[in-house]
Amino acid sequence: MxxxxxxxIVKRSGGVINPAKTCQPIGAMYxxxxxxxxxxxxxxxxxxxxxxxxxxxRHFRDPIMASTSSFTEGASVFGGxxxxxxxxxxxxxxxxxxxxxxxxxxLSETIGDDIPSIIKSAEIPEGxxxxxxxxxxxxxxxxxxxxxxxxxxxxxxxEVDVEEKKQQVNVxxxxxxxxxxxxxxxxxxxxGIDSIVLPDTSGVLDxxxxxEYTMYPRGGTKIEEIKxxxxxxxxxxxxxxxxxxxxxxxxxxxxxxxxSLKTPIGVKATDELIMSLIKKFNKEVPxxxxxxxxxxxxxxxxxxxxxxxKTVAIFGDPDIVIALTEYILSLGMIPVHVLTGTPGGAFEKxxxxxxxxxxxxxxxKAAGDLMELHQLIKNKPVDLLIGxxxxxxxxxxxxxxxxxxxxxxxxxxxxxxxxxxxxxxxMRIIEMISNALLERADRDAADEDFELVM
Amino acid sequence: xxVMERKFIEExxxxxxxxxxxxxxxxxESESLAGCVSQRACVYCGARVVLNPITDAVxxxxxxxxxxxxxxxxRGSLSSGSELYRNSxxxxxxxxxxxxxxxxKLSRAIDELVLKYHPQLIFVYSTCIVGVIGDDIExxxxxxxxxxxxxxxxxxxxxxxxxxAAGYKAACExxxxxxxxxxxxxxxxxxxxxxxxxxxxxxxxxxxxxxxKQIGIDVNVTFTGDASFTKLKKAIEASLNxxxxxGSMFYLAQEIEKKYNIPYLNVSFLGLEDTAQSLRKVAxxxxxxxxxxxxxxxxxxxxxxxxxxxxGYREKLTGKKAAVYVGGGFKAISLIKQFRELGIDxxxxxxxxxxxxxxxxxxxxVDDGTVVLDDANPAELEEFMLLKGAHLxxxxxxxxxxxxxxxxxxxxxxxxxxxxxSGFVGALNFAKEVYSxxxxxVWQYVHGEGLLHEK
Ligand code: SF4
Numbered sequence: 015m016x017x018x019x020x021x022x023i024v025k026r027s028g029g030v031i032n033p034a035k036t037c038q039p040i041g042a043m044y045x046x047x048x049x050x051x052x053x054x055x056x057x058x059x060x061x062x063x064x065x066x067x068x069x070x071x072r073h074f075r076d077p078i079m080a081s082t083s084s085f086t087e088g089a090s091v092f093g094g095x096x097x098x099x100x101x102x103x104x105x106x107x108x109x110x111x112x113x114x115x116x117x118x119x120x121l122s123e124t125i126g127d128d129i130p131s132i133i134k135s136a137e138i139p140e141g142x143x144x145x146x147x148x149x150x151x152x153x154x155x156x157x158x159x160x161x162x163x164x165x166x167x168x169x170x171x172x173e174v175d176v177e178e179k180k181q182q183v184n185v186x187x188x189x190x191x192x193x194x195x196x197x198x199x200x201x202x203x204x205x206g207i208d209s210i211v212l213p214d215t216s217g218v219l220d221x222x223x224x225x226e227y228t229m230y231p232r233g234g235t236k237i238e239e240i241k242x243x244x245x246x247x248x249x250x251x252x253x254x255x256x257x258x259x260x261x262x263x264x265x266x267x268x269x270x271x272x273x274s275l276k277t278p279i280g281v282k283a284t285d286e287l288i289m290s291l292i293k294k295f296n297k298e299v300p301x302x303x304x305x306x307x308x309x310x311x312x313x314x315x316x317x318x319x320x321x322x323x324k325t326v327a328i329f330g331d332p333d334i335v336i337a338l339t340e341y342i343l344s345l346g347m348i349p350v351h352v353l354t355g356t357p358g359g360a361f362e363k364x365x366x367x368x369x370x371x372x373x374x375x376x377x378x379k380a381a382g383d384l385m386e387l388h389q390l391i392k393n394k395p396v397d398l399l400i401g402x403x404x405x406x407x408x409x410x411x412x413x414x415x416x417x418x419x420x421x422x423x424x425x426x427x428x429x430x431x432x433x434x435x436x437x438x439x440x441m442r443i444i445e446m447i448s449n450a451l452l453e454r455a456d457r458d459a460a461d462e463d464f465e466l467v468m
Numbered sequence: 469x470x471v472m473e474r475k476f477i478e479e480x481x482x483x484x485x486x487x488x489x490x491x492x493x494x495x496x497e498s499e500s501l502a503g504c505v506s507q508r509a510c511v512y513c514g515a516r517v518v519l520n521p522i523t524d525a526v527x528x529x530x531x532x533x534x535x536x537x538x539x540x541x542x543r544g545s546l547s548s549g550s551e552l553y554r555n556s557x558x559x560x561x562x563x564x565x566x567x568x569x570x571x572x573k574l575s576r577a578i579d580e581l582v583l584k585y586h587p588q589l590i591f592v593y594s595t596c597i598v599g600v601i602g603d604d605i606e607x608x609x610x611x612x613x614x615x616x617x618x619x620x621x622x623x624x625x626x627x628x629x630x631x632x633a634a635g636y637k638a639a640c641e642x643x644x645x646x647x648x649x650x651x652x653x654x655x656x657x658x659x660x661x662x663x664x665x666x667x668x669x670x671x672x673x674x675x676x677x678x679x680x681k682q683i684g685i686d687v688n689v690t691f692t693g694d695a696s697f698t699k700l701k702k703a704i705e706a707s708l709n710x711x712x713x714x715g716s717m718f719y720l721a722q723e724i725e726k727k728y729n730i731p732y733l734n735v736s737f738l739g740l741e742d743t744a745q746s747l748r749k750v751a752x753x754x755x756x757x758x759x760x761x762x763x764x765x766x767x768x769x770x771x772x773x774x775x776x777x778x779x780g781y782r783e784k785l786t787g788k789k790a791a792v793y794v795g796g797g798f799k800a801i802s803l804i805k806q807f808r809e810l811g812i813d814x815x816x817x818x819x820x821x822x823x824x825x826x827x828x829x830x831x832x833x834v835d836d837g838t839v840v841l842d843d844a845n846p847a848e849l850e851e852f853m854l855l856k857g858a859h860l861x862x863x864x865x866x867x868x869x870x871x872x873x874x875x876x877x878x879x880x881x882x883x884x885x886x887x888x889x890s891g892f893v894g895a896l897n898f899a900k901e902v903y904s905x906x907x908x909x910v911w912q913y914v915h916g917e918g919l920l921h922e923k
Contacts, residue, residue, distance in 0.1 A: 060508050063506075075868075081505045152532040226874070
């Protein structure tokens with residue numbers, strides 16, 4: 015289907031062909047699902063809410079609950095105040111969440127609804143909470159929306175109520191899967207450090223099958239924990255695009271120092287996560303983690319000859335792509351095209367610095383689209399493509415081995431349960447990449463070159 | 469099993485009916501309540517569903533990126549020709565465009581796409597904010613069409629101007645403009661029909677078209693499965709329209725009849741019975757004994773071929789209970805009948821956008837005690853599925869995990885379907901799918917004595 019893509023790259027200014035991003039509200043909805051007993055609320059037309067839920071449902075294969083203000087023509091002319099007030103009332107009456115997290119859409123942003131003052135004048139039952147984030151769809155991407163909602167949680171909820179900071183860490187994991195959040199929690203726990211992971215969709219979007227349906231599964235960051243995050247010793251923001259704003263807000267509001275790290279994908283980024291914790295909390299590295307790291311390095315040495323010198327195109331969300339690029343380099347592979355749909359000069363800067371250090375020249379692009387990536391690949395072919403589901407068109411057209419990492423993945427399952435972060439996640443990535451490359455080598459080998467041991 | 473305690477608001481009760489209790493008219497065709505977890509989609513969604521299968525068109529979404537991302541190639545309509553429709557085109561409006569207007573960017577987008585793909589046809593969909601920021605997409609499309617000498621149609625599909633049904637209508641308006649002939653009305657061809665309301669999901673339209681070919685009726689163009697610019701341009705050469713998915717195509721059929729004097733018949737190709745009857749109905753319309761004989765032969769052969777296998781499934785499925793939650797009333801009606809063919813009782817029926825007449829027909833069809841509801845939310849679906857002991861839910865993407873979580877089997881009768889469910893062979897596929905989900909061994913682990921159940 016993308017066969018018709020031409021090699022010649024013409025500069026375009028009229029929008030996007032085959033996007034590598036989507037709009038802010040879906041990120042906000044995802045973040046809000048990481049609060050225990052929270053119902054995300056979409057302030058706009060019902061279509062947006064329906065699309066976001068559908069998209070998340072396809073990625074996580076779990077029910078996604080969110081309510082909508084159901085804008086009508088009247089609301090678009092007179093504003094959505096009445097709709098939102100009714101919505102707040104109805105949400106607590108019907109669905110009884112502990113907290114409702116409102117995000118806006120392009121429509122309510124354009125109309126200019128003033129959400130904080132609507133919340134102030136709304137009837138909110140005793141003991142219940144309503145928070146919000148502005149998520150105009152025409153700015154940034156779904157990652158920006160995620161970031162805005164996490165920041166909103168802090169703005170509304172984080173408090174300082176102790177003199178001296180508690181021996182606990184806030185971890186903002188960024189726009190990653192529940193499996194990743196689970197893994198990050200496990201690592202911090204093994205180190206014997208108390209943590210508040212925020213948001214935390216594990217146990218919500220990878221909840222086990224029990225034969226019963228609960229609208230609010232057991233997982234998610236508790237409201238008390240979010241409040242308590244203001245008392246923590248330090249905040250680790252994993253991935254600057256999705257997590258830094260919230261960490262900065264914690265600093266500003268509650269004076270919790272902030273450490274900005276990469277999403278812990280690969281050995282180096284995971285090391286950095288663990289080292290930061292060690293430094294702050296005066297801990298030893300537990301043997302369990304030493305062992306995992308040792309295993310990972312063992313695997314890397316065992317297999318490095320499969321990877322060395324292979325060229326790669328990587329696309330997806332900025333935090334993930336930055337960390338992946340670093341990891342790919344450590345495996346001896348050569349990133350040739352690195353692209354994100356999310357706008358942001360910081361992305362290009364960070365990747366370029368990494369490449370410079372490695373002595374590699376590559377096409378690095380923020381705010382790009384997949385048409386462009388495809389054309390770049392046509393001009394400079396690669397051995398492997400890494401990205402979300404939408405990469406499959408390019409992989410097919412160019413007959414490339416393809417590894418699915420990122421959001422969304424709509425055509426494979428289980429990915430949201432298993433981590434790509436931490437040493438375990440890094441092992442998994444090696445497994446995925448070698449399966450893709452070796453599968454291909456087997457497929458393409460002539461009979462006489464077909465090997466049993468590889 | 470602990471059913472969550474919940475209160476339904478009074479207003480919603482008017483949209484729920486349990487047959488046999490008392491006769492009342494279901495409240496439908498109304499707006500969703502603010503604050504509901506509605507399963508409903510929007511105007512753009514409806515319009516896109518209808519137009520998307522037109523394969524060689526550029527479908528350009530004018531708005532911020534989201535709407536285009538979520539609809540990128542998610543509809544399983546198949547094409548025998550161009551694959552252009554499977555790309556995602558968006559003007560990706562940014563803050564500046566919202567402040568200063570997006571018309572210029574839209575013209576640039578059209579120019580660039582024309583240069584790149586040389587399409588004969590472009591649809592420009594307006595999304596939520598386009599009306600609010602005051603873009604005149606009508607004018608932009610007109611100017612661009614003149615400039616490039618191709619056809620460009622604006623689709624008025626801002627999300628808030630109604631629900632999915634309004635989107636169907638907006639799409640039909642665009643189609644009507646597209647099929648409008650020049651000065652002369654073309655000659656009508658005898659035994660030549662248009663087939664409305666099949667999007668060629670999993671190749672369904674091809675199956676039906678093939679039946680007609682075998683009995684000697686020519687299918688001129690399908691609206692809109694596997695349709696193309698040139699095919700659509702010949703639409704009014706047909707002498708009859710047949711309409712399947714009444715929800716989206718009823719309006720188009722009426723307008724074509726009014727304007728071009730092409731009558732229409734309602735048909736349904738879901739299930740053996742409906743398929744046979746629909747073929748007969750169309751054959752009878754042309755009043756040709758040979759044609760009718762060929763039709764009877766075809767029906768006989770097909771039923772002989774698939775009937776026994778379906779009966780085999782029926783044996784295994786008899787006594788099971790199904791819940792149905794689909795987009796339109798037409799499909800719900802067909803499904804109730806089709807489940808009956810499989811010995812399955814429908815205990816709950818709901819639609820997103822069913823019309824009054826359709827609900828009346830549903831009420832007539834179902835047994836006492838069956839729950840009928842309009843624009844249901846997940847809590848209601850759950851409540852009634854459990855209450856009624858449904859073994860199976862038929863629905864769309866968002867309902868699938870809900871059903872699974874309850875340990876209830878599921879079938880996608882929407883765009884995620886994997887096999888054609890139309891025609892005689894479709895009836896068999898349907899039976900197979902029902903069987904493979906309802907009788908899958910996985911449910912044993914859900915309901916069985918697992919670790920989690922030892923309380
Ligand atoms: S771009 Fe705007 S209208 Fe489209 S889905 Fe996103 S918020 Fe809704």
